Amino acid sequence: MNYQEYFEGKIQDRKTIHLPDNEIQQLVEQDLIVSYPGVKAITPSRFSMLKSPIFQCMRCQSTDPKKFATHYCLNCAKNCTYCRHCLSMGKVAQCTQLLKWKGTLSSIQDTPLFTWQGSYSTDQRRAVDEWIVSCNQGKSHLVNAVCGAGKTEIMFGAIQHLLTLNKRIAVACPRTDVILELEPRFQDAFTNCRIDSLYGGSEKPLGLGTITLATTHQLYRFHEAFDVVIIDEADAFPYSADQTLVKAVKKSLKSDGVIHMISATPTKNLLFDTETVLPRRFHQHPLPVPRYEKLLTYEKSLKNKKIPPKLANWISKQIESNCPFLVFFPSVRMLEEFPGDLKRVHAEHPMRKNYVQLLRNGKIPGLLTTTILERGITIRNLQVAVVGAEQAIFTKEALIQIAGRVGRAADAPTGDVVFFHRGVTEEMHRAKKEIEKLNAL
Incomplete structure (x- = not known):
């Protein structure tokens, strides 16, 4: 039996491993796997202000006291503390036995073929070349490119080079929708290559793929598995707001591994050694500039099950067109x-995945959505409206990303972006000015 396939590069709950106890114990004694509790109590130092133990989840690394709870556990028949931070991935408690591979990792078995049929613009070619230089130097790299610059295709060029160096790669995205968008494009670009796609509810295959596409949360499951992790949309929530996800990315890397990042709206807290900036789209047309429309009583109208006339007219126009x-x-x-x-x-x-596909296939006219679809969605000739653009959830970065859904195709490079509001905010103003600045460049 290939035990390595069960364990390498991953942190797993013993209950999910379908092997007899004596075989697990034998692997521990052979120093091929290590076993440790899922939640560890850390005794505060005598200089600490805290008097009670601090807990740490050994899967997600959280030490936030608010993320732990203690209850009577049927598994160990005593009071037991568990982690609530990564509970959606299965309960990890003090009595949980986590297993981790200690042996060497297997080498990449397949011979990936780069079968992408596209061509690069001058800017895209420059971005690929600069990224490859960083890869060869072992430096972390940021691709700072506007929405619609062709970041995925640029990533293909860097990954193709990394594969020639026999590197195992993870592409991590904060949201499932981006993974679902990337998966078929990667399958087409890298044939004869094992590509694993991991997100909530997806199948969890044995062993390690040559390329792993995963939501950042799924990296909680890995330990020293990848040579390179590429974080797509590195500024997006929840990755940008959760330090345990940052730790998860680092934990999933080998000791000499490197992190690369891609973003259209990078924040100041991103850390990198080198940077490539692309201020224009691959088709060379300008970014659509948002326009403002007052909609003062939209909340009252919707509560009364009425669509504000301006919004109703805008939707009707899109359907008619x-x-x-x-x-x-x-x-x-x-x-x-x-x-x-x-x-x-x-x-x-x-039905989120299904509805997005129906819209892409022209089976439904449009979708109403929260900010969950602000990124990772590419649909030809798409038009966009934001209702309540003045509300706090619509930050400058979110509004730029939303506007970036429009005009992405070379044969449909324009479109309408309208911010319905009851007062122009600084975030709205900054988003519009940033888009105009990028167009001027």
């Missing part, structure tokens, strides 16, 4: 209050 559209709302509550039978999606919606 046969243009696919997205209407962004600041909350799930407001999304659900919207009258009519237009499909709507949010983070927990079970």
